[in-house]
Amino acid sequence: MDDEEERAGAAVLGRMTEEALLRAFFDNSTSYAFAKDLEGRYILANRHYLDAFGIARPADLIGLTDRDRFGGGEPYSANDLRILQENRPMTFEEEAVTAGGEVRHAISTKFPLRDDEGTLIGVGSISTDITERKRAERHRVLLVDELNHRVKNTLALVQSLARQSFAYGGDPRAGLVAFEGRLRALAASHDVLTRRNWDGAPLAVLAREALAGCAVEPERLRLDGPYLRLEPKQAVNVTMALHELCTNARKHGALSSDEGCIALVWRIEDGVQPRLVLDWLETGGPAVAPPERQGFGLRMIEGVLRNELKATVRFDFAPEGFACRVEAPVPAAEPTP
Known part of the structure; x- marks a missing residue:
């Protein structure tokens, strides 16, 4: 990086607090990101997550559990509990129903969340939507099955x-x-x-x-x-x-x-x-x-x-x-x- 680029980067940082910069990074991510406390209550979620589930404001989510939202905590709560029990990052394939009634699939990387002193305070999650990939995989399986059927009929x-x-x-x-x-x-x-x-x-x-x-x-x-x-x-x-x-x-x-x-x-x-x-x-x-x-x-x-x-x-x-x-x-x- 040359001096001009360093000065430009410093100017941006100078105009934003660290918290504001992290919030901009967090909210503009195209991944679903959220955090829960030790009791499974939401304490943080980015804009992409809120939009996907039809939640207008963070305040409408904070303090709720998966049971409050979905009528049941599984499998999300079970996955969060494993993170807390094993105290290490893990990856899961999860699915959820959006506000529009669509089932979305995601690969979720979940990890222990700690404060500045290293005390465990909850679970963080960053999820990549794989709904289209899953749909393509199902379509491929159907095509292969259909091809096998056609080949047998043709033979x-x-x-x-x-x-x-x-x-x-x-x-x-x-x-x-x-x-x-x-x-x-x-x-x-x-x-x-x-x-x-x-x-x-x-x-x-x-x-x-x-x-x-x-x-x-x-x-x-x-x-x-x-x-x-x-x-x-x-x-x-x-x-x-x-x-x-x-x-x-x-x-x-x-x-x-x-x-x-x-x-x-x-x-x-x-x-x-x-x-x-x-x-x-x-x-x-x-x-x-x-x-x-x-x-x-x-x-x-x-x-x-x-x-x-x-x-x-x-x-x-x-x-x-x-x-x-x-x-x-x-x-x-x-x-x-």
């Missing part, structure tokens, strides 16, 4: 896709192509959800992603329907179902010809329990005939939509074009974002 889904894609002793190369396509659809749904912090996704966005992954040319596709947000698990399974519909159209339906088109339209029917009505309509493709047996794709469409949307699914193999209608209950209509 189970991938296992099911692999088993079905390579079942029935078919062509392994065709099975690999089908499996890779289903994985791409799964990844597309995860991409949409990740961009939205896994807080669900609009049906229109999911449909565009799923059909773009199937290489459907925009001019051959029509999407029409109101805003409808799907929960994450619903979003994943609906995307997978749309992928299967698109794959089926590419192999056997409208997309197997140059003139074929697809329309995906949906509406919400009002009622005591509003219902989603979604139609997949194919036109311009080859003549359609009902299959001799229902393949994995159609079984998966029916299964996941029934399970995840509580839906009824109806396939129509009319000669002029394949159609699929899905009817499912939906929550109360959500506002457009």
Whole structure:
């Protein structure tokens, strides 16, 4: 420190008494600071502590105990008693309810308080608020638990896709192509959800992603329907179902010809329990005939939509074009974002 800084510091001290300087330091601290006497009565508290607990003046706190304030002294009084008994500084994690009803967490360093002659007169405490840190820790734990849950669900889904894609002793190369396509659809749904912090996704966005992954040319596709947000698990399974519909159209339906088109339209029917009505309509493709047996794709469409949307699914193999209608209950209509 140079002479000019020393003179400036001395000038400040010259204008303030030691007591006033200590009070300025004490009251401007962002830590909670207070002291109690040997009977647990408050004898001192800084401004930050008073403000946090809605106390207007120090006089409104001085002389009260924790039992007077909170209706019980634990765990604060027990911690103070340990300081007095062991006669040494200690650190505790504590929590208290503020004047606004909020639970605040703090790391409190408590220490024996002595007068000028060294006589023990009470307990002092300086606390650092860790409420936000605790909240972040709880959020991290929830995220890890949610991630574990999602990974398990995803692995189970991938296992099911692999088993079905390579079942029935078919062509392994065709099975690999089908499996890779289903994985791409799964990844597309995860991409949409990740961009939205896994807080669900609009049906229109999911449909565009799923059909773009199937290489459907925009001019051959029509999407029409109101805003409808799907929960994450619903979003994943609906995307997978749309992928299967698109794959089926590419192999056997409208997309197997140059003139074929697809329309995906949906509406919400009002009622005591509003219902989603979604139609997949194919036109311009080859003549359609009902299959001799229902393949994995159609079984998966029916299964996941029934399970995840509580839906009824109806396939129509009319000669002029394949159609699929899905009817499912939906929550109360959500506002457009």
